[in-house]
Amino acid sequence: MTFRFDPASFGRAALLFVVLVLLATFGRNLGWVRSFFGDVLAVAWVYYVIRTFVRAKPVTAAAIAFACGAAVELTQYVLTRIDVQISNRLLRIVFGATPDWWDIVAYAMGAALVLVLESLSNRKKTR
Template sequence: MSNRKRMFVFKIRYVIATLVLLLIEVAIAFWSVHPFIRGFLGDVLVVLLLYTFLTSFLSFSSERIAFTVLLFAFGIEFLQLADLTEALNIQNPVLKIVVGSVFDPWDLLAYLTGFFIIILIEKLFRKNECA
């Protein structure tokens, strides 16, 4: 029998968190007009959404997944700086929303905020599980 850790798992609490965050993101997209909620808070929550989605089935450390999500979010933002949608002639409106079209340094702060929220919440969960 091998001592290798399984790469894939199923964590129901993260699946539930993913679904809740997805519903919140959809609600923000459809009904929020406040720029702080739509612009900043939505970007914070998208980092949490991606993290909970990946954590629901990947068996890596929370720090590793959180950092991967942060790098992905930063990567997308810097691709916006390079005007990727224009360079690739992306016409699909949904894909344009996902990729984004305008670089905003505040988005980087939002992604970092989401990252630190993840680290804080995971440390609190670990502390409570050990107690």
């Protein structure tokens, strides 16, 4: 892995960030779209942030992005087990407050999604 700046990944990360902010602020009534799809997009966002600044294999970057999501979920689980409540509204929006195994599934789907998109992008480049 080496450091670099990739404008295309930066653009994708910026676009996903805007979508995630819109989901977090205006998606309150969207149910599973906000929660599950938001988690899928969050891992994709982390992936593109990594790819913006680090030259790494897509599988490696996707694994790191998935691990970040899993770490957030583990933190939520530990905090609920020791009965710590997240009272800060912004932290509750960003990190959530309730651990859920479906979130792990969403993170895995996000990692798989970016790998599929990278594969499709590489196919177009070789043609």
